[in-house]
Amino acid sequence: MKIHGTNQTNFNPYKDILKKQSQQKKLNNQEDQLEISSEAKKLQNKNKTNYHREVRIEQIKQSIDSGKYEIDYRKTAKKMIDFWTGK
Numbered sequence: 775m776k777i778h779g780t781n782q783t784n785f786n787p788y789k790d791i792l793k794k795q796s797q798q799k800k801l802n803n804q805e806d807q808l809e810i811s812s813e814a815k816k817l818q819n820k821n822k823t824n825y826h827r828e829v830r831i832e833q834i835k836q837s838i839d840s841g842k843y844e845i846d847y848r849k850t851a852k853k854m855i856d857f858w859t860g861k
Contacts (some may be wrong), residue, residue: 803857823831855861 834843
């Protein structure tokens with residue numbers, strides 16, 4: 775007659791915990807990923823200024839620094855009115 779005690783060789787109460795821990799480690803080792811949608815790419819390209827606009831902005835900056843920049847108040851007022859009235 776063979777008597778086997780409570781400690782059987784194929785019984786491991788910590789086996790499930792070890793599996794869960796190894797799976798968690800695998801999940802933690804994954805790298806973050808970034809995916810930019812096509813709509814976001816379009817918006818990024820839309821915000822880039824073109825060369826001619828950059829040149830004009832630089833000219834305005836230089837004329838402001840030198841004190842030669844003149845403001846057309848009528849044109850400014852017209853644009854403000856158009857903006858606020860939705861034209």
